[in-house]
Amino acid sequence: MYLTRVEQAMLDGEEGATLQKAIEILVALGDIYGADRLIPVKSAQIAGVSYKTIGDAGLEWISDLHGKVRIPSILNPAGMDLQDWEKMCIDPEFAHKQQLIIEAYEKLGINAQCTCTPYYLEGFNATYGDHLAWSESSAVSYANSVIGARTNREGGPSALSAALVGKTANYGYHLDEMRNPTVSVTVECELNGSDYGALGYIVGKMVGSKVPLFILKGKPDNEELKSLGAAMAASGAVALYHVEGVTPEARNNKFAKPDENITIQEEQIREIYNITKPDINDLDIITIGCPHCSPAELSLIAGLLEGRTVNKEVWICTSREIANKHPELVRSIEKSGAKVICDTCMVVSPATEKYKTMMVNSGKALAYVPGMCRVPTLFGDIYKCIKEAVRE
Numbered sequence: 001m002y003l004t005r006v007e008q009a010m011l012d013g014e015e016g017a018t019l020q021k022a023i024e025i026l027v028a029l030g031d032i033y034g035a036d037r038l039i040p041v042k043s044a045q046i047a048g049v050s051y052k053t054i055g056d057a058g059l060e061w062i063s064d065l066h067g068k069v070r071i072p073s074i075l076n077p078a079g080m081d082l083q084d085w086e087k088m089c090i091d092p093e094f095a096h097k098q099q100l101i102i103e104a105y106e107k108l109g110i111n112a113q114c115t116c117t118p119y120y121l122e123g124f125n126a127t128y129g130d131h132l133a134w135s136e137s138s139a140v141s142y143a144n145s146v147i148g149a150r151t152n153r154e155g156g157p158s159a160l161s162a163a164l165v166g167k168t169a170n171y172g173y174h175l176d177e178m179r180n181p182t183v184s185v186t187v188e189c190e191l192n193g194s195d196y197g198a199l200g201y202i203v204g205k206m207v208g209s210k211v212p213l214f215i216l217k218g219k220p221d222n223e224e225l226k227s228l229g230a231a232m233a234a235s236g237a238v239a240l241y242h243v244e245g246v247t248p249e250a251r252n253n254k255f256a257k258p259d260e261n262i263t264i265q266e267e268q269i270r271e272i273y274n275i276t277k278p279d280i281n282d283l284d285i286i287t288i289g290c291p292h293c294s295p296a297e298l299s300l301i302a303g304l305l306e307g308r309t310v311n312k313e314v315w316i317c318t319s320r321e322i323a324n325k326h327p328e329l330v331r332s333i334e335k336s337g338a339k340v341i342c343d344t345c346m347v348v349s350p351a352t353e354k355y356k357t358m359m360v361n362s363g364k365a366l367a368y369v370p371g372m373c374r375v376p377t378l379f380g381d382i383y384k385c386i387k388e389a390v391r392e
């Protein structure tokens with residue numbers, strides 16, 4: 001792989017051990033995947049933040065790094081609400097370790113907001129054609145597919161390396177030829193809201209890491225696309241998809257029709273809602289906001305909860321910046337007894353593990369919660385989730 005003189009000096013250790021390690025990681029990935037060079041990236045989003053997932057070994061690794069990131073860089077969700085972890089009944093020892101992880105990242109100049117929807121935040125609103133180094137799989141899918149930016153599905157260490165160097169290796173979804181659809185998916189029914197999460201849950205399992213081109217009956221909005229991409233990235237490993245006539249690259253290009261075609265029928269979508277195990281009578285927590293809620297989603301939830309009281313634990317997950325910008329929505333949701341939770345989520349926090357059964361409206365949460373939190377999970381649309389939340 002071609003390196004400039006400055007990059008070669010970095011690789012030779014002339015700018016210190018941290019940058020040497022960082023560029024070594026980028027060059028190693030570039031060599032494996034056949035990159036020709038390093039390219040500048042506009043921002044980095046770094047996974048490997050929750051103490052639940054990285055533990056003491058991760059904390060030690062980050063604490064040993066020195067220097068400052070060269071591009072705007074932000075974190076993935078942590079294991080708790082960083083300002084109000086007590087409302088989640090987090091163990092103080094866990095909270096202490098989590099704070100040390102955040103401080104170690106902050107020392108490197110990283111924005112310590114922890115969210116899987118960086119694209120809603122000032123300074124991270126990527127635009128068409130931008131090269132990025134993002135690692136959270138739903139954010140990667142949204143950036144590539146809905147925005148038309150370009151990022152591989154980075155691991156935590158490679159995203160952090162890109163943040164420190166300001167560059168990434170030029171391979172995978174940074175290249176035009178890797179962005180063409182490889183399977184078409186025709187959906188034979190109209191879809192609405194969380195149906196897109198159900199669709200993503202089904203299709204991700206079928207296509208793995210291929211690039212689907214959807215032919216849909218309606219026009220999903222950006223929240224529905226967010227939900228579709230997040231689910232496919234979790235049940236499969238889809239990092240880029242297109243929707244005919246909707247997503248930017250499908251509008252800008254005339255794609256050749258992929259050889260493989262899948263058809264999805266309405267019964268397949270309904271089956272996801274009809275999971276009857278676990279028993280709904282065991283339902284004791286409802287979580288919404290996977291990926292983190294947008295202002296429009298918070299507004300919908302606030303409207304549905306207005307004048308009502310929840311009778312179960314209810315988490316509405318969003319980013320700190322969105323919660324701070326919409327205090328009236330947060331107040332209105334919390335008046336019902338539901339909790340607006342920032343910086344974390346139902347999957348990466350250990351706080352959900354004690355519940356018997358969870359209901360979610362997210363295909364991604366449906367894919368992850370049973371395995372990662374060991375909590376049996378039911379799927380419902382947002383109306384069903386709220387109905388169950390307020391049921392006596």
Ligand code: F3S
Binds near residue numbers: 230348365
């Ligand atoms: Fe975000 Fe957590 Fe879901 S990181 S995409 S809310 S699993």
